[in-house]
Amino acid sequence: MSEWPSLLAGYEAAAPLPTTVNPDGKSLYNPPGPRSAAYDEFPKPIDSSNNGFDFHIYYSSGVPAQAQYAKELHERVRREFPELRIYKFWDKAIGPHPTAMFEVNTFNPHQTGTFFSWLVVNRGPCDVLIHPNTGDPLKDHAELASWIGRPWPLQLDFMKSTTH
Numbered sequence: 001m002s003e004w005p006s007l008l009a010g011y012e013a014a015a016p017l018p019t020t021v022n023p024d025g026k027s028l029y030n031p032p033g034p035r036s037a038a039y040d041e042f043p044k045p046i047d048s049s050n051n052g053f054d055f056h057i058y059y060s061s062g063v064p065a066q067a068q069y070a071k072e073l074h075e076r077v078r079r080e081f082p083e084l085r086i087y088k089f090w091d092k093a094i095g096p097h098p099t100a101m102f103e104v105n106t107f108n109p110h111q112t113g114t115f116f117s118w119l120v121v122n123r124g125p126c127d128v129l130i131h132p133n134t135g136d137p138l139k140d141h142a143e144l145a146s147w148i149g150r151p152w153p154l155q156l157d158f159m160k161s162t163t164h
Contacts, residue, residue, distance in 0.1 A: 039109055045134040051085060051105035053112050055119065056129040058152055061091045061100035069124045074102050076122070081115060096141055096154045097129070120148055127152060 020029040037043075042052045059070035074089050085105035093099055106112040119128055127149035131140045138159040 046132045053106045055104040058101045058127045066125045
């Protein structure tokens with residue numbers, strides 16, 4: 001048995017998907033079906049009771065142009081996305097984060113996708129750690145995290161002692 005549960009559980013009796021290729025010659029035709037609940041609610045085990053995802057925007061405080069860009073990015077995020085939870089601007093490492101950063105929280109899949117796509121084109125020299133909140137901070141930061149830009153090594157030792 002695999003350590004990963006099958007993602008096809010519940011689809012055992014479904015008709016086979018067609019192998020028809022679309023006119024572009026590359027993509028596959030997908031027949032219409034029900035809209036995924038993941039458009040409206042985070043999948044389990046993500047716990048959205050406080051917030052679903054954290055975006056940690058990293059920058060090098062010792063590089064003046066990068067620090068200035070990060071400050072402007074912080075202000076722009078506050079102006080453009082006032083419905084998100086936006087934390088103060090840290091000019092030093094804090095918690096498991098090895099460099100200066102600020103944090104933004106999203107509360108639903110729509111916000112998460114919108115903010116992600118906006119950051120992809122507006123992050124400039126900053127790198128972004130994105131992780132869900134499942135109630136297991138170590139797993140969230142170490143296994144379920146994704147990055148926009150360059151990944152940084154996190155300081156997870158204190159999380160190991162408090163969560164396991």
